[in-house]
Amino acid sequence: MKYNGLATILVNLNSMLDLQRHLCDVLDCLWDSKTSKNAFKREAGEEASRKKLLELRADGYESYVAACSQAQTSRLLLSSPFILYLTLIAALGDSRHAHLILSEELDIVRFLRSIGLFDKDRTGTGVMAGRLLTQVIRLRLCPVADGLTGVVQDAISELSSTLEPGDLVTDHMWAQLEWGSADSPSREFLTNAVKIVQNELIRMDGTQASLNLYSDSHNMRDVKVLLLGEGCSGKTTIMKQLILSRHNSTSFTALCDPEYYLEMMEARLRAFLQRIMDWFLEDQCNSRWARHDAHTVGANFHKLPELDMSTRSQRLLELNDFVQVNITSAGDLCAVLASTSFAKLLDFPLDHYRSLLEALNDMAGRSRMHDDDTAHKSASLEPTNQNLLGWYIQTTEAHQESFTTKDSSYTFWDCGGQMSDRWVQYFPQTDVVLFVVSLIGYDQVSFENHSVYQDGMDRSLQLFSWICTASEDLMKRLRTCPLILVFNQMDLLADKLETSPLRNHFPDYDGGSDTNAACEYIKNHFLKHVQSGQNVSVFFMSAIDSKNVEDLFEKVHQLSRSITTKARRTARTSIIPASEAEISVLKFSLAEGFAVLNL
Ligand SMILES: Nc1nc2c(ncn2[C@@H]2O[C@H](COP(=O)(O)OP(=O)(O)OP(=O)(O)O)[C@@H](O)[C@H]2O)c(=O)[nH]1
Ligand SMILES: [Mg+2]
Numbered sequence: 001m002k003y004n005g006l007a008t009i010l011v012n013l014n015s016m017l018d019l020q021r022h023l024c025d026v027l028d029c030l031w032d033s034k035t036s037k038n039a040f041k042r043e044a045g046e047e048a049s050r051k052k053l054l055e056l057r058a059d060g061y062e063s064y065v066a067a068c069s070q071a072q073t074s075r076l077l078l079s080s081p082f083i084l085y086l087t088l089i090a091a092l093g094d095s096r097h098a099h100l101i102l103s104e105e106l107d108i109v110r111f112l113r114s115i116g117l118f119d120k121d122r123t124g125t126g127v128m129a130g131r132l133l134t135q136v137i138r139l140r141l142c143p144v145a146d147g148l149t150g151v152v153q154d155a156i157s158e159l160s161s162t163l164e165p166g167d168l169v170t171d172h173m174w175a176q177l178e179w180g181s182a183d184s185p186s187r188e189f190l191t192n193a194v195k196i197v198q199n200e201l202i203r204m205d206g207t208q209a210s211l212n213l214y215s216d217s218h219n220m221r222d223v224k225v226l227l228l229g230e231g232c233s234g235k236t237t238i239m240k241q242l243i244l245s246r247h248n249s250t251s252f253t254a255l256c257d258p259e260y261y262l263e264m265m266e267a268r269l270r271a272f273l274q275r276i277m278d279w280f281l282e283d284q285c286n287s288r289w290a291r292h293d294a295h296t297v298g299a300n301f302h303k304l305p306e307l308d309m310s311t312r313s314q315r316l317l318e319l320n321d322f323v324q325v326n327i328t329s330a331g332d333l334c335a336v337l338a339s340t341s342f343a344k345l346l347d348f349p350l351d352h353y354r355s356l357l358e359a360l361n362d363m364a365g366r367s368r369m370h371d372d373d374t375a376h377k378s379a380s381l382e383p384t385n386q387n388l389l390g391w392y393i394q395t396t397e398a399h400q401e402s403f404t405t406k407d408s409s410y411t412f413w414d415c416g417g418q419m420s421d422r423w424v425q426y427f428p429q430t431d432v433v434l435f436v437v438s439l440i441g442y443d444q445v446s447f448e449n450h451s452v453y454q455d456g457m458d459r460s461l462q463l464f465s466w467i468c469t470a471s472e473d474l475m476k477r478l479r480t481c482p483l484i485l486v487f488n489q490m491d492l493l494a495d496k497l498e499t500s501p502l503r504n505h506f507p508d509y510d511g512g513s514d515t516n517a518a519c520e521y522i523k524n525h526f527l528k529h530v531q532s533g534q535n536v537s538v539f540f541m542s543a544i545d546s547k548n549v550e551d552l553f554e555k556v557h558q559l560s561r562s563i564t565t566k567a568r569r570t571a572r573t574s575i576i577p578a579s580e581a582e583i584s585v586l587k588f589s590l591a592e593g594f595a596v597l598n599l
Contacts, residue, residue, distance in 0.1 A: 083112070083129035090136045098140035101133075102155040109155045134159040139402065157429075221408040223560040226426050228467070229436035230460040231417030232444075234488040234543040236395050238436065239414050241549035244385050246403050255399060256388050389544050394418065408557065432556050433483040435464060439493045439522060439540075443500040457505070457522070465529040482535040482559045485526055486552065491542040493518060 086108065090098045101108055112130050138156060227235040236255065243256050395416030403410045413430075415423050438444075441456030464485075497513035502521070511517025523538055530536045539555060541548035 083133050087129065087133040087136050090133065090140055095140050098137045099152060102137065102152045102159075104151050109158050112159070130159070221560065223408055223410050223556070224426075224429050224431045225410060225412045225434060225556055226423065226430040226432070227412060227414040227434050227436060228423060228463070229417060229434075229486075230438065230441065230456055230463060231394060232392065232456070233417065233436040233438040233441065233460065234486075235414045235417070235434075235436050236393075236399065237389055237543035238434070238486075238488075238549055238552065239399055239401055239412055240389055241543060241546050242403060242412065242553065243401060244388070245546055245550065255401075256385075386544075405557070408560065410556070430481055432559055433467075433481060434486050434552070434556070435467070435483055436486045436488050437464075437522075437526065438489050439487050439519070440489050440496040442502060442505045442522075443496070461525065461529070464526055468529045468531050468534065482537070484552070484555060484559070485523070485536060485538045487519065487523065487538070487540045488543050490515075490519075490540055491544065 086101050090101055137159065141152070141156065227238065229235055240256055395414060396418070398416070399412075399414040401412045401414075403412070413426050415426070437460050438456060441460060444456040467483075493515050494513070497515065497518055501513070502509045502511070502518050506521070506525075509518070509521050511521060519540060527536070527538075537555070537559070539552055541552060543549060
């Protein structure tokens with residue numbers, strides 16, 4: 001278990017530089033004909049780092065080289081421990097470690113290529129170790145959140161290309177491979193490393209299915225799904241439903257973490273209350289207090305009950321008392337805001353519409369929460385799944401989730417409606433696009449720079465038209481992959497049509513409050529932007545209904561089956577293969593390296 005110990009120390013090091021140096025040195029031994037003697041000579045660095053490096057060497061590095069020396073010469077036997085060693089670091093570490101492994105400095109892909117990982121007739125332990133490494137790294141890294149550079153993206157693409165269906169090795173084959181003699185340290189290392197990495201994969205992926213790498217799953221497909229659409233259209237709700245229905249999702253568990261929501265709710269609702277008070281004070285300022293300075297006004301806030309109040313002010317006071325007396329925790333705050341009596345307190349003039357809209361969005365789950373005035377007495381509030389689905393928090397960081405089914409692995413990316421500049425990074429890798437549209441967006445107002453007002457559906461149409469017609473190289477890929485136009489929030493449409501006629505916003509619409517007519521009209525409005533040859537289908541749903549989301553998932557599944565493996569591979573892999581000459585030089589220097597290591 002020395003290697004496990006070593007990897008654990010490595011990933012716990014504060015300095016990524018130490019890790020980089022160490023990996024470079026190990027790699028140098030395999031790559032540049034360096035012996036273990038001079039491996040640590042370069043850049044000894046400060047004393048502390050030196051000490052750490054020495055410890056590392058004592059604990060693992062030399063044993064590693066020794067283990068390789070004792071193994072029976074095959075270069076695959078030599079490379080397997082190293083690749084598994086990297087895999088172990090990626091599995092036990094975090095995205096920084098995965099990033100480093102793929103960085104230009106280490107140039108692991110070149111190393112893997114030189115040992116034949118990308119060869120057509122590839123086989124053996126090195127190849128299997130390479131696949132394991134690929135899988136761990138792909139689970140560790142999120143293209144946007146981790147700010148991947150072109151080099152790293154390319155490395156992932158190239159590594160991914162080793163995971164073609166049909167090339168996978170069965171458990172049986174894995175067991176048959178020669179790992180060296182039974183008592184060889186490398187054999188022990190390999191066995192342990194594989195076990196550790198497999199356990200880690202289960203933890204990351206939450207499912208045994210992800211280990212299909214070792215099973216007879218020749219048809220395993222890898223599907224990337226990109227969620228696009230205007231803010232508040234329901235993209236994150238779809239993700240949440242998928243997470244809630246599959247308890248094996250990976251990276252963004254916070255999306256459905258009650259603690260996270262309570263914290264967010266507390267912060268945002270407190271800000272909301274503050275805003276209410278500010279409006280009130282501003283009014284009072286203007287009309288009565290003749291522009292006190294903001295701090296003085298703030299300090300006087302608690303004195304408000306002594307002032308002569310209008311009806312609205314009385315309500316705010318009531319609210320203030322309520323908050324002061326009753327709210328001591330996030331749970332209390334949520335319960336108060338969820339209560340019917342609080343809802344009645346709210347009665348704001350139109351010019352506060354925007355803030356109110358935001359606040360109401362925050363409280364979207366209120367009717368499903370404790371609709372009971374006594375609920376605020378409870379010290380904590382355990383949100384239900386419905387609460388989690390109902391609460392809106394604008395997506396400002398990319399969400400990535402992976403799900404596996406029997407024969408496919410799905411990665412969903414949700415970048416948020418306000419992040420259109422960042423979607424572009426996902427396009428080259430996308431297999432299926434879900435363009436989500438809110439059916440009730442037609443009368444909703446968006447605000448930009450406090451002045452530009454535009455209806456949500458107009459913005460959605462603009463975005464969709466842009467996607468259908470954009471001519472940039474990067475966009476070409478997106479235009480050729482299947483797109484599902486997802487019309488969401490069906491459950492809210494009937495009421496909306498009654499209270500806000502569609503005709504007020506689209507004068508040529510004459511279907512009244514008939515939901516079918518409205519759906520047809522809106523659908524056609526979008527479809528007219530579709531260019532010939534584009535693969536667009538339509539899906540109507542309510543994201544709060546888990547069955548609907550499952551049906552959507554099934555549709556994605558069906559569509560992805562139609563994408564041939566070849567097409568996906570070509571689209572995703574923009575690699576310039578090494579020339580034969582380059583490979584033979586690399587192989588030569590590798591062989592020379594082994595000779596120096598007395599292999
Ligand atoms: N009733 C109902 N509410 C929905 C539906 N879909 C989404 N919502 C609610 O609409 C609000 C916004 O949904 P999100 O999924 O967070 O929207 P989004 O598209 O991720 O928005 P951004 O992150 O700003 O891009 C949330 O309060 C959801 O609960 C639906 O089909 N029916
Ligand atoms: Mg979102």
